[in-house]
Amino acid sequence: MESGALALVLHAHLPYVRATAPNSLEEDWFFQALIECYLPLLETLEAAAADPQQQPQLTMGTSPTLLSLLADPTLQRRFPQWIKARLGLLHEAPADRREAAVHLQATIERHLASWHACNGDLISRFAALQRQGVVDLLTCGATHGYLPLLREHPEAVRAQLRTAVREHQRLLGERPLGIWLPECAYYEGLDVWMRDAGLRYAVLDGHGLLHAKPRPRYGVYAPICSRNGVAFFGRDSDATLPVWSAKDGYPGDPAYREFHRDLGWDLPPERIAAHGLPGQRPLGLKLHRVSNQSAPLDAKQPYQPVQAQARTREHAQHFLQGRRDQLANLQAGMGTAPLLVAPFDAELFGHWWFEGPQFLAELFRQGPEQGVRFSSLRAALGGTPNLQVCDPCPSSWGRGGFHDYWLNETNAWIVPEWSKAGQTMVDRCSRGVGSEADLRLLNQAGRELLLAQSSDWSFILRSGTTTELAKERVERHLGRFWRLMAAIDHREELPEGWLVDVETEDALFPLIQPADWARLHNTTAIP
Template sequence: MAKGNLAIVLHAHLPFVRSEEPGSLEEDWFFQALVECYLPLLRTLEEAYNSKEQFPKITIGLSPTLLSLLEDEVLKNRFKEWVNIRLEVLESLNTDNKKAALHLKNHFKDQLASWNSCQGDLIGRFEKLQISEVIDILTCAATHGYLPLLRENPEAVRGQLKTAVREHKRLFKNPPLGIWLPECAYYEGLDELMAEAGLRYAVLDGHGLLNAYPRPRYGLYAPICTSKGVAFFGRDSESTLPVWSARDGYPGNPNYREFHRDLGWDLSIENLKKIGINEKRPLGIKLFKISSKNTSLEKKQQYDPIAAQAMVEKDAENYLKDRKRQLIKLEKSMIIEPLLIAPFDAELFGHWWFEGPQFLSQLFIKSKKEGINLITLKESLQINNQLQLCNPSPSSWGQGGFHNYWLNDSNAWIVHEWSKAGREMVNICSKGIQKESNIKIIKQAARELLLCQSSDWSFILKAGTTTGLARERINLHIKRFWMLINAIKNNKIIEPNFLKTVEREDCIFPLISPIDWKKKI
């Protein structure tokens, strides 16, 4: 038996993509994530907990923006129709790939049944799993703001952190102790603001620990602690690469489902319009397997769910055997039990890699047999409470390991907008709101400021995907922020219908507090 532990950490996040229009691209993002990732993940964890043969333990970060979408009644009311439209499309298909079509129909029906069983209350299901100690739920920055690029105004970082903590407490009754820092990005002094918000631990990319001062005695294989009382864990690339890499890892296996071949690209515009979609885009209906790496999309072979399941079992066993060898090797040079940290975006499991939830299930089934102890970050700190005192290195898990993916020619213009708006927010909140009627306005301005700071839009501008949508979102929230702020500055009466529209569309963070942006004396 290997002496050591494995902590699987998932980061569940979507930007605030609430849309007033049914059938929008933003709505598709959310509903596809529900049906492919979050509902299957919940079922996997619940079934594992109820089984005497499985031993589920994971840490999962649920971002405040994702939680706001999960809580939204308008979106909840649209989900069933969205799924039923996909079922109708599958029923009407005249395809030779009947095995894959039937499998996908059953998948949609299973997720809809899972949704109906809790009346769409996924937050309540996550809470029950946390109470049962199956999962440890982390928060994230309020809108996934890239914190190192907001540091010019420390109060802007505080606003991201304290709003997140307040929202988490509202939904889960208790404040979070851990946080998934957006993009695992860290800068010197961030730990002080984290501690001020009551946050006690987070995950960094490997070099955040390896380049810490002084150099950690156990490298990545034990958490460190700063003088502010905040612990940091380091990502272990050996434990993540086999799952993370589509090229070299398990998700690229020829038997697994192809992500990019979607019926939405194959159907004609005429057929798409019949289901209320006016442009070609993914529907979440995928019937082909990856096949060989050199196979073009139009020549992909039919997906075989039975062959895929057999490969999942094999890959899960291989993954655990490799972790066992790794732990046995590490324990020879450590006087404490080594800890492997394997963090992933949650949507890898189900959305990007359709078989991902099955893979997790197999890990829960096979871990004890292989002598691997699955553990949450919170539990690991309870076991090992004497941590080496170190200062982490500035870092992120983005390309290049630092900030260049969120600060480059495609998106650097946003940083100036954040800084300018952040300064104004701090100035107004520090002076205090004189008129009671302005309190409602400044709260909405705070929401708009947070929403424009989402790192998702910076990422999209760099990636070059839906750049029009990203620019539209950034500019919309910045414009609304300044309209609200200028109404306060110039003592103007804001148009009631405008405020009602903005509050309806950007209905997030009901307990937001402008005090978080007040400058400390």
């Protein structure tokens, strides 16, 4: 019997934070993730793939909104200037942080050179890794909509999934077979609409499988198949906690870089402004280490890159030894090769945990000598011909494990707004489109509805960070939706240039199809 394997799954996602003006908070979100996470991950994967001694494989979800940002030519033009301003600020670092500043400058310049070498086309590089069999790329909901809260109108769920698949294929050149369900959230019958969109597998949190009916004989250590023909994998907490937990896991090590202390807070506003940046704010320039976790930020010690790199080697070895022992123990009691599924937000690697990409590189480098084999989810399914048939349990990977993080006193007001707009969209699309002009308006209305459904805004409202931004985003997209529907149904005249401005600002999903919202006559089976 073949030995078991470790399936690393990364979910790369940002909401559609395209901003019309430079130096916005939204632009910072994207560019920081770009320089700290996506470019380093590509470097790690490409280097591992080029080494014949390594056998890297992982699964990676790329949300359609993130792909839209990566493909946006305006953001591509702005990125080098955004980097240039921050490189200039590194020269302002105090003397005791020069080692950290020099290291960070070299790191940023290396990733910027990588950016220029591909003319900013990161999507093609991810697609090339998929063709090599290194990465299995998953899609997501079109705008990361929290699907259990959209189920009142199944057409809204169908539109999220079909739009996502269409956009993934347009940008990456290959139709996805798997999906990272937004927030790993599942409800009874969702597999019908996954199958309708051509999606064949997904990841759930552990209790999504452990509470399935009947209970899977191998727990989370083998995929199951739903009665509607979709495979599900379960998250293994033993394989994720050491990496995920900032308190108890590797990222909290005293040698690693401190996320919360930023040069943008340490420097006086006038020195920041001299580089063309607006005031004090997080700039992605972090020069301190965790030190003592309980220490206040002003007591953090300067970052020491060599010491941190040594810790990544030690932590990778510790992690692999743990997985090797875990697989051996499981295999002794299972009739099939066990699979450890370890899903994470991709942004953990590099953005939240600066050393994360180096940790991954060490995993791939040390894997063969530690006897740990890596697998993608697609490859694992290919090697598991007979899956137990089970109905997954409604679940999510949010706090509490079900749906309450996205439906509570802070954000519940959004749900009836989604419902009202969703019903109107279904009614209108079910009547057909009368003219090319109406189709243009309806296409944009669909984009605005999808954007309003992003789970990111509900998450922010619940977590209490930048809540005004989240509220403004939901209200902006819904306001645009209702204005577009009034223009279609009541011939209300739009202000001159308004439609062009909205289409320019929310310029995603060029292949959107209003027919995806057309009313279903039988919601228990695929039409």
